[in-house]
Amino acid sequence: MLEQIAMWIMGVGLAFDLFGCIGLVRLPDVYNRAQAATKCVTLGTCMILLGVALRAFGAPDGAMAVKALLCAAFVLLTSPVAAHAVCRGAYLSGVKLWEGSVEDSFSERAEEIRQEQTTEGSVDREETETA
Amino acid sequence: MRWLLCLVTVFAVWMLLFWSVDPWVIGSGAFFSLIIGSLLGAVFPEEMQMFLNPRRWLFFALYLPYFFFYCLRANVDVMFRVIHPDVPIRPGIVKVRTTLTSSMGKTFLANSITLTPGTLTVDIHGQDLYIHWINIDTDDAQKRSAEICGRFEPLLKRIFE
Numbered sequence: 001m002l003e004q005i006a007m008w009i010m011g012v013g014l015a016f017d018l019f020g021c022i023g024l025v026r027l028p029d030v031y032n033r034a035q036a037a038t039k040c041v042t043l044g045t046c047m048i049l050l051g052v053a054l055r056a057f058g059a060p061d062g063a064m065a066v067k068a069l070l071c072a073a074f075v076l077l078t079s080p081v082a083a084h085a086v087c088r089g090a091y092l093s094g095v096k097l098w099e100g101s102v103e104d105s106f107s108e109r110a111e112e113i114r115q116e117q118t119t120e121g122s123v124d125r126e127e128t129e130t131a
Numbered sequence: 132m133r134w135l136l137c138l139v140t141v142f143a144v145w146m147l148l149f150w151s152v153d154p155w156v157i158g159s160g161a162f163f164s165l166i167i168g169s170l171l172g173a174v175f176p177e178e179m180q181m182f183l184n185p186r187r188w189l190f191f192a193l194y195l196p197y198f199f200f201y202c203l204r205a206n207v208d209v210m211f212r213v214i215h216p217d218v219p220i221r222p223g224i225v226k227v228r229t230t231l232t233s234s235m236g237k238t239f240l241a242n243s244i245t246l247t248p249g250t251l252t253v254d255i256h257g258q259d260l261y262i263h264w265i266n267i268d269t270d271d272a273q274k275r276s277a278e279i280c281g282r283f284e285p286l287l288k289r290i291f292e
Contacts, residue, residue: 016206023213031263032222035251036209042246043206063150070147080245080252087253087263103223106253106261113254 006054013047016040029098030090038083046072137175138168178235178291190289197286201247208249212265221266227276228258230284236291243283250279 023036049072056064091110142164149156181187212219231237241252241260249265262279269275 016210019206019210019213023209026213026218027220028218029222031224031251031253032220032265035249035263035265036213038245038251039202039205039209043202066147066150070144076246077242080242083245084241084252084254087251091253097224098222101223103225103267105226106224109226109254109256109259109261 002054002058006051008051009054010048010051013044013051016044016047018044020044029101030095031087031097034083034087038079042075042079045075049075132180133175133177134168134172136179137172138164140175140179141167141171176235178233181291187290190286194283194286194290198243198246198283201243201282205247205249209265219266221268222264223267224253224261224263225267225275225279227260227262227272227279229260229276229280230258231287231292232258233291236287239291240280240283240287243287244279247282 017040020036020040023040024033027033027036049068053065053068053072056062056068091106092113097104142160145160145164146156149160229237229240231240237255237260241255244250244252244260244262251263251265252260253263254261260280264279269278
């Protein structure tokens with residue numbers, strides 16, 4: 001029974017991963033693609049790891065279940081941060097939004113950040129300041 | 132205090148990863164968490180001390196299923212947009228204000244926003260969050276804040292502030 005549930009969870013997780021990849025191809029620009037990539041792939045991967053954990057509970061060695069759950073927690077914590085860094089970096093280095101975009105409130109702030117970076121000359125200082 | 136907390140956290144992760152009470156595992160775990168704790172204690176977030184309070188754990192436990200529900204909804208939403216033949220999106224970057232003040236709270240809010248329906252945090256500056264929204268459906272700033280931050284703020288406030 002546990003085995004079947006684990007397999008179903010892994011299957012659904014794989015499907016989410018697949019849709020994340022399709023999104024990566026079909027959506028128009030970096031920012032939209034990052035959306036598909038982070039959301040679908042994070043949940044998909046977490047569900048696969050959850051399936052692994054469920055299967056491992058039945059096995060004699062329970063260590064794998066704990067490891068899988070820990071990995072899921074790490075993925076959940078790090079993947080949004082990575083997406084955030086990619087998007088911020090893309091914007092600051094001048095990647096334009098898709099032409100169908102309806103609004104862009106970040107342009108002024110991005111200009112400010114660029115100004116600060118050129119006057120202070122150090123990317124690190126800016127990074128610690130906003131963090 | 133924060134050095135000790137960092138050390139304990141590292142040691143706990145080590146023990147969970149090995150999942151055994153062999154004296155060698157405990158000994159080497161203590162050794163490495165001493166090294167890592169002394170190296171990284173200075174950058175360990177000060178606010179983690181709040182987690183010594185069990186009430187915050189309770190709210191955190193409440194927050195997780197709530198968050199997973201929205202995470203699942205986000206995935207179905209993105210899935211729908213991706214397989215729809217016209218790719219129905221109306222993207223753009225909007226600016227919303229949050230009422231959270233602690234940096235841990237804001238970090239968790241930004242991460243939660245990134246993993247929930249159609250929104251991705253691009254930058255945080257003070258109380259302003261710059262959000263890339265895949266389908267902007269309202270021009271009212273108040274409504275936007277309510278829709279993006281409103282569902283997490285009450286719980287996060289109890290956890291982190």
